[in-house]
Amino acid sequence: MSAAVSQIDELKTTPWSGGRSPFNVEYGKMMMWFFLLSDAFTFSSLLIAYGALRFSAPTWPVPSLVFQSVPGTSIEHGAPLVFVGLMTFILILSSVTMVLAVEAGHRMAKKEVVGWMIATVIGGLMFLSCQALEWNHLHSEGFWWSAIPNAETLKEFFEGNVPLGQQQMTAHQFANLFFTITGFHGFHVFSGVIINIIITLNVLAGTYEKRGSYLMIEKVGLYWHFVDLVWVFVFTFFYLV
């Protein structure tokens, strides 16, 4: 018998012929991606529901009139987008410190990873504080889940002559959608901060140094960037459009 293997029995080595990951991604990282995919569907459902209700509404509270104060300061009027601009800047910056932590992890530089992770946690906490101020400000005006300001305050948020009934109906929808969507996003930021703290403690304890790879930083990094990504959309659809 010849020792030559017939062509059909030859072991294939293409990426999809089994025995190795065709995606060339570690299991946990791939699962994080799939979780984020499902989360992307949740957020887009919420945002598309918001879009559908706003499209079908005869009028809508004008963003530059609703969000024209800087909570935490004495500026009450005439500064639209300033506060939310600060929030956006903080979140993008904390995303940058996160990639810098990942980059330091590739070089196995433990001290740098810890530094950037702490910066990311601080950024997350700053964002959450800003959101608490924003919520508190809207709440003090009378907005809450299915609660709206009185007629006197409410008319400041609309342009032109909008009948009171329409003002109340759309303000209700606005309040529910705003608190639900930014609340769901804020909850993600909150859990992201908690996860980042846990991972930072693990880095300090030397867990990943022993493991020989800082891949875990990449996985929580993916989650953190996703939170930033969602904010980019929330920012556009609630504050700009």
Place this chain on the structure above:
Amino acid sequence: MSSEPTEVHHAEGEHGETMTRKKIVRVFLILLAITCVEFFIALYLVPNHHMPINVANPVYIVLTLLKAFYIVAFFMHLKFEKTAMVYTLIVPILFIIGLILVLTNESHHWITLRH
């Protein structure tokens, strides 16, 4: 299992396509610049009637998608993953377009229902 993470890093090293600090700063500046353009439109162009709101809104959406691309491609590193991985994650997202089309269409119908 134990050899897998090192393989992943090896593959990345071969192409030399990871995020360097320089690239990170560049992407950050791009994101910042896009946000500044959005502010410029919202605070200057629209209030001073240089740009009507129905032009500004699609511009906002395009700029938002651009920001989303930079975050996903560079910060989340997706640009440097295997093509199969990229498609696995991007193709399901296309279903969202379907939902947007269905619900915007439906919401226009709701307007006529209300009258």
